[in-house]
Amino acid sequence: MCSDGSETSEHAARFASYLLKAPGNQVTLFGVIESEREAGAIKHSLDLLFARLRPAHSEIAIKIARGHAAEEILKEAETGGYDLIVAGARGRRGLTRFLLGSTSSRVVQYAPCSMLVVKRTPEELRRMLVCTAGGAPGLHDVRFAAQVAAATEARLTVLHVMSQIALSEDSDLYDLEASAEELMARGTREGLHLMAALDILRQAEVVGEVKVRHGLVLDEIEGEAREGGYDTIVVGAHFARGVSRLLLDNVTSDVLEKLNAAVLVVKS
Amino acid sequence: MPRLSRLHLKKAVYGLAGLFFFILAIQLMKAGARALAPLLRETSLIRNPLNALGFGWLGAYFILSGSPVAAATLGLFNSDAIDTAQAFMMINGSRMGASFIVLFVGFVYLLRGQEPKRSLSMGMVSLLTTWTTYVPAMLLGYSALSNGWLNHLHFTASSRLASAVDAIFDPIVNRIITLAPDLLVFVVGLGVVVLAFNLIDRALPELNLGKAGFGQAPRLLYRPLVMFVLGAAVTSMSMSVSVSLGLLVPLSARGYVRAENVIPYIMGANVTTFVDTLVASMLMNNPAAFAVVVTEMLSVAIVSIVILLISYRGYERLILGLVGTITRSRRNLSIFLLALVGTPIVLLLI
Numbered sequence: 001m002c003s004d005g006s007e008t009s010e011h012a013a014r015f016a017s018y019l020l021k022a023p024g025n026q027v028t029l030f031g032v033i034e035s036e037r038e039a040g041a042i043k044h045s046l047d048l049l050f051a052r053l054r055p056a057h058s059e060i061a062i063k064i065a066r067g068h069a070a071e072e073i074l075k076e077a078e079t080g081g082y083d084l085i086v087a088g089a090r091g092r093r094g095l096t097r098f099l100l101g102s103t104s105s106r107v108v109q110y111a112p113c114s115m116l117v118v119k120r121t122p123e124e125l126r127r128m129l130v131c132t133a134g135g136a137p138g139l140h141d142v143r144f145a146a147q148v149a150a151a152t153e154a155r156l157t158v159l160h161v162m163s164q165i166a167l168s169e170d171s172d173l174y175d176l177e178a179s180a181e182e183l184m185a186r187g188t189r190e191g192l193h194l195m196a197a198l199d200i201l202r203q204a205e206v207v208g209e210v211k212v213r214h215g216l217v218l219d220e221i222e223g224e225a226r227e228g229g230y231d232t233i234v235v236g237a238h239f240a241r242g243v244s245r246l247l248l249d250n251v252t253s254d255v256l257e258k259l260n261a262a263v264l265v266v267k268s
Numbered sequence: 269m270p271r272l273s274r275l276h277l278k279k280a281v282y283g284l285a286g287l288f289f290f291i292l293a294i295q296l297m298k299a300g301a302r303a304l305a306p307l308l309r310e311t312s313l314i315r316n317p318l319n320a321l322g323f324g325w326l327g328a329y330f331i332l333s334g335s336p337v338a339a340a341t342l343g344l345f346n347s348d349a350i351d352t353a354q355a356f357m358m359i360n361g362s363r364m365g366a367s368f369i370v371l372f373v374g375f376v377y378l379l380r381g382q383e384p385k386r387s388l389s390m391g392m393v394s395l396l397t398t399w400t401t402y403v404p405a406m407l408l409g410y411s412a413l414s415n416g417w418l419n420h421l422h423f424t425a426s427s428r429l430a431s432a433v434d435a436i437f438d439p440i441v442n443r444i445i446t447l448a449p450d451l452l453v454f455v456v457g458l459g460v461v462v463l464a465f466n467l468i469d470r471a472l473p474e475l476n477l478g479k480a481g482f483g484q485a486p487r488l489l490y491r492p493l494v495m496f497v498l499g500a501a502v503t504s505m506s507m508s509v510s511v512s513l514g515l516l517v518p519l520s521a522r523g524y525v526r527a528e529n530v531i532p533y534i535m536g537a538n539v540t541t542f543v544d545t546l547v548a549s550m551l552m553n554n555p556a557a558f559a560v561v562v563t564e565m566l567s568v569a570i571v572s573i574v575i576l577l578i579s580y581r582g583y584e585r586l587i588l589g590l591v592g593t594i595t596r597s598r599r600n601l602s603i604f605l606l607a608l609v610g611t612p613i614v615l616l617l618i
Contacts, residue, residue, distance in 0.1 A: 164524040165389045167516055176524065216528060216584055217489060249489040249528070 001086045002030045002073050003045045004038070008088030012118035013049045015262055016086040017056065018125040018152055019116070026059040028080065032072040033064065070106040077111045085115040089256070105253045108237055108265045114144065115237075118262045122231040125152045128264075130234035131159050131221050131255070134193045137268050141236040142197045144266040146204035148234075156208035157228060158197040160190055161220040180212040218254050225259055237265045279471045286467030290544075293336075293461035294551045295437045297343030299445060300454025305349035307451065314350050315618075317357040317410070322615025324358035328365025329612070332372075335507065336461040337362035338545040343457065345560065346552045352413055356560050359545060360406050361612065363538070367398035367509070368608055375605070388601070392591045393527070394513060397534040400587065401571050409567035418559050418566070430553055465544075469511065492532040492576045499536025507544045509537045531584055535572040539565055 001016055003009035029049050031042040046062050053060055065072040077085055089104045104117045130145040132138030142158055149156040164176060175188055183191035194210040201208045213220040225233055235255050256263050314320050327337040338359045345355035371391030412418055445453055490498075503512040516525055516533070542565045549557040575583050594604045 163526045163528055165393065165527045165530065166524050167390050167513070167530075216581075216588065217526075218581065219585065247490055247494045249491050251489060 001027060001049065002032070002069075002088075003049060004032065004034075004042060004069065004088070006045075006088060008119065009045055010048075010088070011120060012086050012088035012116070013052065015118045015122075015125075016116065017053065019084075019086075019148060026061075027053060028061045028063055028076075028082070029053075030073065030076055031062075031064045032069040033066045034069055070103045073103070073107050074110050077107070077113060082113050084113060085111055087115065087117055089117045089119045105256055108252065108256065109250075111267065114267045115265045116232075116262060117256055117265065119260050120262070122262075125154050125231050127228065127230045128154045128156045128232045128234060129159055129225060129228060129230040130156060131161070131236075132193070132197065133236070133251075134160065134190065137236050138193060139196055139200065140268050141234060141266045142200050143204075145234040145264070146200050146206045146208075148232075148264065149206045149208070150204045154206075154231070156201060156206050157224075157230070158194065158201070158208065158210045159213065159221065159224050160194060160211070161213050161215065161217045162190065163215060163217050163220075177214060178212070180210045183212060184210075217251060218258065221255060222258055225261055230261065232262045232264055233259055234264045234266060237267050282467050283471030286464050286471055289460050289464035289467060290548075291433060291551060292437055292440060293457045293464055294339060294343070294548050295433070295441045296444060296457030296460060297340055297454055298346055298457075298552060299441050300450070300452075300457050301343040301347035301349055303450030304344065304454045305347040308344070308349045314344075314354055314358070317353045318615050318618045320350060320354035321357040321361040321364075321406075322612040322618070324361025325365040325612035326361075326616060327358075328362045329368060329609075331458075331462060332369050333462065333465060334362040334366025334369075334541075335465055335544050336458060337365070338542070339461050339548045340454070340458050342545065342548050342552055342554075342557050342561075343454065345557055346554050352556060352560060353410065355557070356409055356413055356563065357406070359542075359560065359564055360402060360409075361615075363541065364399060364402055365612065366541075367395045371395050371608075388595055389591060390513065390530075392594060393530060393587060394509065394534050396587050396590050397531055398509075398538055400583075401535060401538060401568060401575065405564075405567040405571040408571060409563045412563050412567065413560070418563050433551065465507075468507065489526060489528050492528075492580050493573075495529050495532040496536040496572065496576055499533035499538075500540045501536075503537035504540035504543050507541065509534065509541050512537050527588055528584065531587060532572075532576060532580070535576070539569045539572065542568075 001013055003013070029046050031046050033039045033042055043064070046064070050060055050062060063076065065076065073085065073087070085107060087104055087107065104115070108115050108117065128145055128149050130142055132141055138160075145156055148154070160180070162176065166176065174186075175183065175190070178186070178188075180191075180194050184195050185191070190212065194212070197210055198208075211224070213224060215223075221233070221235075224230075233255065235252050237252050252265055256265070308314060314323055324337055324341060327340070328334045331337060341350070341355050341358040341362065344350045344358075345352070350358065371388060371394070375388065375391075444456060448456055499512065503509060506512045513530075513534070516530065542561055546558070546561045546565070549561045594600050
């Protein structure tokens with residue numbers, strides 16, 4: 001659990017406590033001091049978090065590092081063998097963001113494990129939205145989200161966005177307007193994927209549903225997040241490697257940047 | 269002879285014949301425009317840049333292609349029948365008219381009873397992407413030409429190549445001039461350039477991009493700049509936006525691609541679709557004509573890249589929102605089609 005002494009770190013810690021309901025979780029509170037001016041605030045913040053989490057968790061450690069926030073978090077994540085990194089997204093703005101990049105985006109991209117980025121904290125964790133692009137990586141994300149939903153008794157919605165448009169008069173137009181139920185009934189590629197997602201929810205004994213929206217991917221995820229009142233958005237961090245990384249768009253970073261919600265980024 | 273080799277040979281013959289007729293057409297239009305220039309000046313058919321825009325636009329409608337009109341524009345410019353600004357706007361008009369052709373094909377399917385979204389989506393996205401980038405590009409290019417920003421550009425075919433072209437084509441052109449009245453030579457040139465583009469189309473290889481590593485294109489989201497470069501590269505080979513859009517079809521067996529991918533692809537295609545006009549300007553051996561075409565390409569490229577880098581998400585929403593509004597009802601579609609035909613006519617009358 002990373003803290004920079006800011007209010008968003010407090011939010012992140014409070015939100016993480018929803019996920020850490022199960023006993024036996026080991027928690028490390030990690031602070032990075034980028035400049036000496038912040039040192040006092042960060043230490044104070046870590047002490048407060050320790051006091052808050054102590055009653056529920058017996059194994060809590062505090063660690064402090066000095067240096068660039070993203071680099072230090074990544075170093076700790078590499079050596080610590082963590083399952084999840086939790087951080088608040090205070091977010092750099094303007095020129096600083098342009099020059100140094102967003103800490104959370106950088107950590108999400110290079111971390112060896114999944115990461116929860118919190119911007120605001122809801123009263124409780126009741127509704128989760130998992131966005132899937134299809135295929136095995138998408139089902140992996142659904143499985144991860146289902147585990148969290150099962151532990152927190154949250155309701156889970158699986159969302160797939162279709163932004164395709166017809167290229168020719170031979171295009172199978174029906175798919176471009178069909179609902180999740182219709183796609184599943186027709187056994188299309190997307191329909192089969194959603195059926196597999198529903199199976200995962202059933203096996204995890206999680207209450208949930210599958211949805212399909214049509215439109216631009218980022219807009220539709222934003223729209224569903226807004227309309228559905230979700231507490232957490234789950235997306236995969238299937239960052240491409242090599243040449244593909246230069247070619248493919250980074251939807252995860254866009255979701256992190258645009259959505260004013262807690263975002264759980266699942267690493268495959 | 270194996271079937272594959274026969275196919276390659278056939279395509280090579282089409283390609284060489286296309287190239288031959290393309291150069292012949294340029295020479296014919298150069299010669300014909302000299303006779304046409306005084307008539308154009310007397311009749312004041314092309315009076316100002318807006319009027320030239322409408323002329324090029326309607327010309328593309330009639331020929332169902334923009335490239336022959338752009339080549340003919342260079343012929344008129346070379347003979348001083350039109351000035352730099354008029355040539356620039358007429359070439360712009362030819363591209364704006366050409367973007368209608370993709371939509372026109374869809375419109376034919378619509379008349380046959382297909383749903384508007386199926387028949388018109390792609391053509392409409394292509395047309396609106398072209399218009400929304402070409403209008404600001406037109407203003408930028410017009411300023412560049414008016415201020416002489418690219419006047420230092422001097423690039424023509426080498427003198428050795430020019431001599432070779434003259435040696436081969438002058439006898440043919442002179443023969444046609446003796447057979448046809450002066451004014452008809454330009455029209456013959458226009459006909460020959462249409463034939464040339466037809467032959468070049470047949471010579472193009474059938475690219476299967478699906479086998480070239482883009483097989484998952486319908487599912488994946490590519491970076492806008494990547495699709496922009498891909499659209500530009502493919503179109504510089506096919507020299508036609510509609511052909512390069514057609515090349516996207518094999519990417520998806522289901523006949524559709526992601527909107528996020530196709531819009532920057534069209535933007536890239538809109539830049540290199542001028543490659544044939546650029547070659548024509550070099551064959552004219554006229555540095556000013558070359559500067560006009562380069563200005564055209566640069567201004568479209570600059571506007572497209574600025575959109576991609578600064579406001580691409582909003583631009584995507586705008587284009588798809590407009591497509592949605594126009595195809596929502598037959599009334600909206602009719603109004604739009606009326607505007608498509610009416611606008612160049614109004615421009616022509618200015």
